[in-house]
Amino acid sequence: MEKLLVVEDDPAVRTTLVTFLELEGYAVDAVASTEEALERLELSAYPIVISDIYIDQRTGLDVLDAARRRDPRCAVILMTARGTMETVMAATRGGAFDYVAKPFDLDRMLETVQRAQASRAEEEEEAGPEDLPETEMIGSSAAMVEIYKTASRVAPTDATVLIVGETGTGKELVARMIHRFSSRASQPFVPVDCASIAPTLLESELFGTLKGAYTGADRDRMGVFEAANRGTVLLDEIGDVELNFQVKLLRFLQEREIRPVGAARSKQVDVRVLAATNRDLQKMVDEGRFREDLWFRLNVVRIVIPPLRDRRGDVPLLARAFLNKYNARYQRDVRLLETGMKALQEYTWPGNVRQLQHLMERLTILAPNDRIDGDTVRGALSIMESREHPVETLAEAEEEQIRRVLAATGGNKSRAAQILGIERKTLYRKLERMKP
Ligand SMILES: Nc1ncnc2c1ncn2[C@@H]1O[C@H](COP(=O)(O)OP(=O)(O)OP(=O)(O)O)[C@@H](O)[C@H]1O
Ligand SMILES: [Mg+2]
Secondary structure (H helix, E strand, C coil), rough: CEEEECCCCCHHHHHHHHHHHHHHHCCEEEEEEEEHHHHHHCCCCEEEEEECCCCCEHHHHHHHHHHHHHHCCCCCCCCEECHHHHHHHHHCCCCCCCCEECCCCCCHHHHHHHHHHHCCCCCCCCCCCCCCCCCCCCCCCCCHHHHHHHHHHHHCCCCCEEECCCCCCHHHHHHHHHCCCCCCCCCCCEEEECCCCCHHHCCCCHCCCCCCCCCCCCCEEEEEEHHHEEEEEEEEHHHHHHHHHHHHHHHHHCCECCCCCCCCCEEECEEEEEEEECCCCHHHHCCCCCCCHHHHHHHHHHEECHHHHHCCCHHHHHHHHHHHHHHHHHHCCCCCHHHHHHHHHHCHHHHHHHHHHHHHHHHHHCCCHHHHHHHHHHHHHHHHHCCCCCCCCCCHHHHHHHHEEEEEECCHHHHHHHHHHCCHHHHHHHHHHHCC
16 A cells, blocks of 8 residues: 555654554555645645645645645545635545544544545546635534535435434524525525414425415416526425324325426426424324334435534534624624633533524623623523513513613623613613612
8 A cells, every 4th residue: 555645733643643554564654734735746646645625825725726736536635623614625626535524533534545545436527626715604523524515415416315303503504505505506495484384285285276266366477486496495394284284295295296286287497405403203103193214205404403412512613703793784893702602502502503602692791891701691591581471560671680680791880881871870760760
């Protein structure tokens, strides 16, 4: 076996990897910069290159490009602690063999190297790396990188994809990314919230209605499947569709034909269907509440987005990104302190990314002294939670609002009064009365 090339600027990771691979019997050249990597690749071809993505001004994608130019059969394994849909996509397009999230375990890396060695399959023409746009989808945990990999593999196909995850985990966002990286990207993406449309209206919403089909149908109405022709439809909350309508959906998925309500004939449409749910469809199938045949049909490819509490490593990335966004939007300069970040990471996030996003927006607006520390985070979170316990009277609602704002301002009464739109004196009076 010829030598492997390892490109990694972090000396600790480089040494660990090289030592490990050598113990496994590989001969390894190791370099610390993209430039050195490109020089080595000028001198000789390597069958396998393992490269970090973010090294210096140039990236692992340049290494990928050079290695594959040198030898189109070269298997390039990219590693990153900051994976995004865009980098995975660029890596896939550039012909990377695999994409490994850091920190990785060494056995996993060995397994990847062995697979690369075994396959060394011939690959098609490489495409140059593209400018990396800012990412919409944040998260570089191993779980998210797996999702990017599946999504980028399935995006260019017309396969139906079932996206499963708790509320606020980013199901719709994943669906949008799949659409954006498909050949349908310039065509419409239409999400349909199946849970919020009355069962009787869902059929005409999706398939359309002809004039005169029922009283009140005074004109032809185009359904979503037709309006989204050549594009993508997301059937959101698919678990909430009634059993008898599930049959119609199944038929549609098989035939790709629509028959508007009141129409005699059907017509062909070209739409890709993605579906999302926060329910356990398998369980619903077992209980007879979801048709098994439809489930099979939807479940061709499944993407499961884990809850945020199971990938806490993504919390800092998300928190920072949201803070930047809201600082810019509200022209603030709020800083997130260590203790604040720690409090965010310790929380369980029942509302997942959406909840984190809302919290960061609130904090950007309300943080006392433009600093978010641990107490501020915990205060704001307890307010968010208390919202789930409905209040009864107007007086109670007022008291609760006062407590919320006070917690969010870290007890700063002038600021609280300002936010509440009352005089400071009035606030003091109300606080007197509130004392138990
Ligand atoms: N990984 C992520 N990076 C950046 N933003 C995210 C991420 N995941 C979710 N979001 C944001 O969180 C919010 C909720 O995401 P989305 O609507 O996709 O969730 P969902 O799974 O469809 O939730 P629900 O089940 O409640 O409909 C959106 O504003 C979305 O942009
Ligand atoms: Mg959704």
